[in-house]
Amino acid sequence: MLKCPGCGAEIQFDHPGKPGFIPYEVYTKRLEEGKEIVCQRCFKLKHYGMLVSEADEDEIMEFIMKAIKKFKHIVYIFDVFDFEGTYRPEIVELLSGANVLYVANKFDTLPKTVSGSQLKEWLKHRIPAKSSEIFITSTKNGFGISKLKKELENLKGSALVLGVTNVGKSSLLKAITNSSATISPYPGTTIGLIEHRLGSLKLFDSPGIVVNDRMIDLFDPECQSKILAKGEVTRKTFKPFPEETIFVGGLCQIKAKMKDSNLRPIFQIFAPENVTFHKTKNQNFLQNYPKHFGKLLFPPCGKMDVEKISFKEEKVVVDIDQELSISGLCWINVKRGPVEFTITVPENVRIYVREALMKPKRKINQNSEN
Known part of the structure; x- marks a missing residue:
């Protein structure tokens, strides 16, 4: 079954507004012209910044729970500005037995007086991991990207990328692998497992985990995209x-x-x-x-x-x-x-x-x- 390279949903022609939908005539035309086939949702996100469908939360969580059990390596990404909202101990508990890399993303949103070493020391008291397993990154200015990339290149097989909605998973993977996944400011953009390649390693981006106990979760996706920190707070x-x-x-x-x-x-x-x-x-x-x-x-x-x-x-x-x-x-x-x-x-x-x-x-x- 053909999957959308942008969000990972299975391409379908029967249910407009649902994940993976593309009008059949558009599908056949793009196929004949040899153009990339993406679902209507990703097309509108990419070209117009419009979100046209959302995935079911319970379905996403069930999907992720099953996926976690299949991977030896896990890359757990959280938003360093909203640490308490996006670093979830209940999720970390599910990862016991796996090799976990913790990625504190969006470092550029913190005040410039906070150094990388200062942040890492602070994180070490909150994350059950060795210092070498904690990475600080920013896709906006490239901070920490090469170091994380080098560590990932040492892994073998495949790794699952996890994170709460809108911590920047897809953007980070794009920076590391130069992939073409759909990048948008909306939560829940990824709704399946999207495969990325980094040397011999397969990196699978997963749907954003919905938690519903943050202030931002009270607002619709378009409003959320306006609230998210896009620069220094x-x-x-x-x-x-x-x-x-x-x-x-x-x-x-x-x-x-x-x-x-x-x-x-x-x-x-x-x-x-x-x-x-x-x-x-x-x-x-x-x-x-x-x-x-x-x-x-x-x-x-x-x-x-x-x-x-x-x-x-x-x-x-x-x-x-x-x-x-x-x-x-x-x-x-x-x-x-x-x-x-x-x-x-x-x-x-x-x-x-x-x-x-x-x-x-x-x-x-x-x-x-x-």
């Missing part, structure tokens, strides 16, 4: 009063106060460049904030019915050697603390307190407002 420093609320996008509200003093806390929020910040104590704004979706508060990318979303409120204390990570949205680095945060987010979105990646370079005066 934005940072903004806050020194709020207790009565002030900080919005990160439209679905995350943050209030903060010092745990043990009357001073104002100081912290930085890091988020993708299109995510907006807004600080306010205006009660009218707080009661009517959905009116600002898609503009002052982004994401959402447009109107969204918040009455259909269940929210939760969590209180967490974060000190100056720690960070607060809101999965699929942002992370917060404390400059003066400890800070007691009150976070309001949709119920399914996970919140983590972690050891700080951004170590404080100087002490903030804990006894002065200056």
Whole structure:
């Protein structure tokens, strides 16, 4: 059965809008002309940036579970900016017995003050692997690509490439193998196993794993593509009063106060460049904030019915050697603390307190407002 070289789906003519569909007359014409045959979905992604179908989540997970058991070598890719959202211990548990290479992708999205060696040391405390099995990469600037490629060339047989949706698997494989797989900013572009060659090694790209506990998972694929960090993330420093609320996008509200003093806390929020910040104590704004979706508060990318979303409120204390990570949205680095945060987010979105990646370079005066 012929498969689409872009996404791995079996070519079919009977179900428009489903994976692998191509009109039969288009198929025969391209066949006669000797042109590459790709499904309608990949054609529109490649030429127009349009997503025309999505694969079933349960089907994808069942497919991946079966595939994992067939491979001796696994390349597990995660998004280093959204570490907690894309490095999944429950997935790593399934990989016992395999030779696993861990790839921290999208290094270019981190602040330039974070060095590769600093990041790797931080990752070593979180990943059950030897230092030689952790690779840091960026397809945007080529960082770490040759080193990973060299390691992969030493492997024999075949390897399965795993990762949560939109961690950059297909882009990374394209950089390593110069393949022609469909590359797009949409999650779930790959819906079958796509074979790539690197010397004698066969690399099989798998569908992105859907997790549904990140902020980004609440939005449609087109909106997700706009939210994803495409360059160095934005940072903004806050020194709020207790009565002030900080919005990160439209679905995350943050209030903060010092745990043990009357001073104002100081912290930085890091988020993708299109995510907006807004600080306010205006009660009218707080009661009517959905009116600002898609503009002052982004994401959402447009109107969204918040009455259909269940929210939760969590209180967490974060000190100056720690960070607060809101999965699929942002992370917060404390400059003066400890800070007691009150976070309001949709119920399914996970919140983590972690050891700080951004170590404080100087002490903030804990006894002065200056």
